[in-house]
Amino acid sequence: MAIGKETITNNSVLLEFGPGDKGIIIPSVASAPGVVGGTFVFNTVNKDVEVWEGKNNNNNGGWTSLTDENDGVAHNFSNAGPDVSGSTGVIIGSSNTTKPGALVLESTTRAMVLPQVENPHLSIKGAVAGTMVYDTISDTLAVYNGTNWSYWK
Template sequence: MKKILIPLIISVGCLINAQIGISRASVSNNSVSLQFGDNENKGLILPYVTDKNSITEKGTMIYDTTDNKVKYLKDTNTWFDLSVNTIGIADLSLQGSDKTEQPGAKVSIDTTGGNKSTAGILVLEDTNKAMVLPKVANPHLTIINPDAGMIVYDTSKRQLAVFNGKMWSFWKP
């Protein structure tokens, strides 16, 4: 019975649509794959990267430890600086040389049920769903101890807020 039940459960699990709410009961609509809770004073921390040369996936967002800036990959080999020409600071002691990277470790959220091979720690693989950033009113005042690489949506100014370890940068469409 176990031999039949376990593959059946795994097969059914692959067919479930992946939509995740963090600090919330559910996502707001069908266009969302990952959504954070509203009205909090916490942000999303981007991965600290020491060598971005092997990253090729457009739209990837990182905290570049070589120059302490928040960046995203706009085009192949073209990184866009979201830190607005300011150099931040970050405590990299937790990422010492004695840490072993696990290249296969990642979380993939997609509703296609396919086996995607996109590189990354957290990969949202849907073509018709998006991530909704944590929403924080006045993050430069509300988040007391932000970490380098933090990114949120400022609900007061209605813009993207990025912390590079030294100061906040704000991006309005």
Template sequence: MKKLILAVLLISISLANAQVIIGDAVGTASNKTSVLLEFAAGQNKGIIVPYVRTLPTSPTPGTIILDATTATAARMKFYNGTAWQDLSGQDGNVTTALTSQPTGITETGKSIIGADTSPADGVLVLESTSKAMVLPTVTDVQNIPSPSPGMMVYVKGSTKLLAVYNGSKWSFWKP
């Protein structure tokens, strides 16, 4: 009997689809089959990408950063596999924000969601061939009380925009 229960338990665990929801147990996605990471609804908060003072020499395709190599001309950037793409379209000033950021620290650890290991180099790595991250959603970026440089959100409603904050201004991407 114990072996039967153990076998059923192991089969159930192997068929389960892991997912992480930050902020509550419900999230925002109505269909969870393709979701690896998502965030609670109605929080008026976003996800903040890493600030970098030196661009990575061998970034993994899909990397998103706040390029603070020049603090007065910071820009959100995305690595497409061959080149960095500007998501901001305008300079931001992160001089004040950088004063509270550590310097001279080499990050060696990383958290991986979706796999046991990953060749990707990053602080947070989402590794999946069939699942994606659902960004935090807001109805309007004006509802975020104190946006931080490097913040990303999805603006839902009639506009349906990706919004990124470079430390000075929001930039919007429409599908």
């Protein structure tokens, strides 16, 4: 699936974004029960971008902060309402899933290509907490916590 462009780069891509100084905004949550490895959130309690790693903490899983400077600032977007018990979000790559999430990419052979932006700290105006991109200049994952950009190789 391509968003903001006509086609995907190749058959290994499940979701890809077109050019421009735009990122994706991950969900802002106070808690995320039942998550699986690879889940990204903006934690509104800790005010940082986090990823759930299923193999850390003696294989019990745990959150890893991707924010390396100061607490962030939560944005004032609000959800349309509470989560509906038993419902699923949008699933791409399959007709069903056992994983929770607002957007679940369900594939064992294809992946999402993050929006690619040069120097997001300079080029994305008005970024909000939870914005995520791939920085093509530093060749890193870039996440924004509402105050600072953090970069990960």
